[in-house]
Amino acid sequence: MPRLSFVYPEMLLFLLALALFWGLALATPRRLTPWRFWGSLGIRTALALALIFAAAGAQLVLPVRDLTTVFLLDGSDSLPPSGRAQAETFIQEALNSMPEGNQAAIVVFGGNALVERAPSDEQRLGRIASVPIATRTNIEDAIQLGLALFPSDSQKRLVLLSDGGENDGQALEAAQLAAARGVPITTVDLVLTSSDAEALVARLEAPSRVREGQTATLKATIESTVAQRATVRLIGEAGVLEERTVDLQPGANEVAFGAQIAGTGFQRYRVQVEPERDGRAQNNEAAALIQVQGPPRILVVASERDQAAAIVGALGAANMIAEPISPEGMPQDLAGLSAYEAIILVNTPARDLPVSVMAALPGYVRDLGKGLLMIGGDQSFGVGGYGRTPVEEVLPVYMDVRDREERPDLALVFVIDKSGSMDACHCANPDRNSAQMTSAGTRKIDIAKEAVAQASSLLGPTDSVGVVSFDSRAIRTIEVTQGATVDSVIDAMAPVEPRGSTNVRAGLLEAEAMLSGVDARIKHVIFAHRRLGLRRRSG
Numbered sequence: 001m002p003r004l005s006f007v008y009p010e011m012l013l014f015l016l017a018l019a020l021f022w023g024l025a026l027a028t029p030r031r032l033t034p035w036r037f038w039g040s041l042g043i044r045t046a047l048a049l050a051l052i053f054a055a056a057g058a059q060l061v062l063p064v065r066d067l068t069t070v071f072l073l074d075g076s077d078s079l080p081p082s083g084r085a086q087a088e089t090f091i092q093e094a095l096n097s098m099p100e101g102n103q104a105a106i107v108v109f110g111g112n113a114l115v116e117r118a119p120s121d122e123q124r125l126g127r128i129a130s131v132p133i134a135t136r137t138n139i140e141d142a143i144q145l146g147l148a149l150f151p152s153d154s155q156k157r158l159v160l161l162s163d164g165g166e167n168d169g170q171a172l173e174a175a176q177l178a179a180a181r182g183v184p185i186t187t188v189d190l191v192l193t194s195s196d197a198e199a200l201v202a203r204l205e206a207p208s209r210v211r212e213g214q215t216a217t218l219k220a221t222i223e224s225t226v227a228q229r230a231t232v233r234l235i236g237e238a239g240v241l242e243e244r245t246v247d248l249q250p251g252a253n254e255v256a257f258g259a260q261i262a263g264t265g266f267q268r269y270r271v272q273v274e275p276e277r278d279g280r281a282q283n284n285e286a287a288a289l290i291q292v293q294g295p296p297r298i299l300v301v302a303s304e305r306d307q308a309a310a311i312v313g314a315l316g317a318a319n320m321i322a323e324p325i326s327p328e329g330m331p332q333d334l335a336g337l338s339a340y341e342a343i344i345l346v347n348t349p350a351r352d353l354p355v356s357v358m359a360a361l362p363g364y365v366r367d368l369g370k371g372l373l374m375i376g377g378d379q380s381f382g383v384g385g386y387g388r389t390p391v392e393e394v395l396p397v398y399m400d401v402r403d404r405e406e407r408p409d410l411a412l413v414f415v416i417d418k419s420g421s422m423d424a425c426h427c428a429n430p431d432r433n434s435a436q437m438t439s440a441g442t443r444k445i446d447i448a449k450e451a452v453a454q455a456s457s458l459l460g461p462t463d464s465v466g467v468v469s470f471d472s473r474a475i476r477t478i479e480v481t482q483g484a485t486v487d488s489v490i491d492a493m494a495p496v497e498p499r500g501s502t503n504v505r506a507g508l509l510e511a512e513a514m515l516s517g518v519d520a521r522i523k524h525v526i527f528a529h530r531r532l533g534l535r536r537r538s539g
Contacts, residue, residue: 007057347377
């Protein structure tokens with residue numbers, strides 16, 4: 001039967017003020033005609049009542065006939081598989097007979113309580129996926145969570161399916177709370193006998209990602225309450241892949257399968273058990289998804305393409321996709337590099353790598369978990385200029401020799417000839433000494449700059465470096481600086497251009513003057529002149 005209820009019933013005390021208003025209206029002399037007086041009084045009374053009812057939160061409660069049932073399912077270890085199967089069978093039968101308009105929810109509990117299903121009119125149970133803490137049984141948490149799931153516009157009922165072996169929480173206090181809210185609790189007597197037999201697939205472990213052509217190991221955990229024989233099948237996209245007969249022991253049994261992976265994309269694999277004796281077939285299967293990726297792509301970086309030919313062939317023979325590329329053709333950001341599983345640097349100097357690639361390689365290795373390999377040569381590691389670079393940080397080797405004993409500090413001054421003769425290209429000539437050859441088109445001054453940069457990369461943090469450039473007069477291009485970086489040396493050398501005549505004496509005297517003011521145990525002057533020979537003078 002419909003009834004009127006109030007959220008704030010104390011606000012109804014204002015009805016006394018309405019009575020006072022009527023008294024004053026009746027006691028005051030009337031100047032209006034009777035019908036106007038009573039009409040005005042009625043309208044004002046109706047408005048006052050509306051305001052009082054609104055403040056009190058008046059609501060019309062209609063009778064409800066629909067029922068919402070929350071099943072509290074025990075998922076702890078104290079309930080054997082046969083008892084769990086019996087409880088799930090009870091829930092499925094209850095759902096099948098649920099009248100139209102009714103709803104049901106499921107809470108699975110152990111040491112904690114989890115919502116397996118929100119209130120719904122769905123009549124299919126499906127596989128229970130919630131896994132609570134199985135070592136404890138806390139009925140109090142289950143009841144409190146069940147009470148929170150009820151909608152306000154239906155009748156309410158809790159159904160407890162458990163062996164009652166509580167070892168955590170206070171179920172009695174939660175039951176009193178449910179009674180105070182008018183929610184009845186019904187318990188289901190799970191009749192468990194030693195003759196009950198149950199087998200189920202508890203879980204299926206499989207790798208999340210594999211490569212095409214690999215063999216994936218899938219491990220199924222099958223639980224049984226009795227010793228019995230069962231048929232276990234591995235089912236893939238194409239049907240049954242393997243079938244074997246196993247002898248199950250009471251408790252957990254592990255059965256492993258090896259599946260040869262073909263194709264790419266997500267593939268679904270199932271393990272199905274068919275025991276001789278079973279209480280419920282609904283839990284006899286488990287599934288897993290495996291992401292199958294194609295052959296790995298390897299980026300082979302080489303300044304000279306022929307030097308990468310051997311490793312490209314070896315990778316192809318190992319069913320990998322090797323893509324040779326020049327340093328300037330590499331992807332410039334981390335997103336582009338992430339398409340490759342590994343990067344191989346084949347005798348490639350650091351100066352050939354784009355600055356953005358050099359900066360992205362640490363993140364490529366550390367954040368994405370990709371591989372970085374450097375192949376040795378006369379342009380790799382320390383001689384390739386990788387000292388004190390981001391690449392050195394991610395490689396497992398240092399680019400210089402690190403002695404156990406402390407090495408004496410070194411002061412090194414380069415004397416660079418920048419006269420007009422250094423503007424000429426130093427081309428390959430078979431009649432000359434091989435130490436004086438370089439690739440066609442490279443100016444002598446650029447060769448000298450490169451020599452200074454590579455030598456600077458091998459200096460330690462306590463070493464000092466300076467540069468004197470000379471033509472008709474000597475100029476201190478870089479003052480003697482301790483711990484100078486390769487980048488700072490390159491930047492300082494960049495403006496040096498060949499012009500003027502040659503005054504060797506002025507350059508050497510300036511270098512001697514620079515070293516005289518430096519406190520270092522070892523002092524060297526390296527002289528680079530127009531014939532491209534490097535001469536060292538120790539002091």
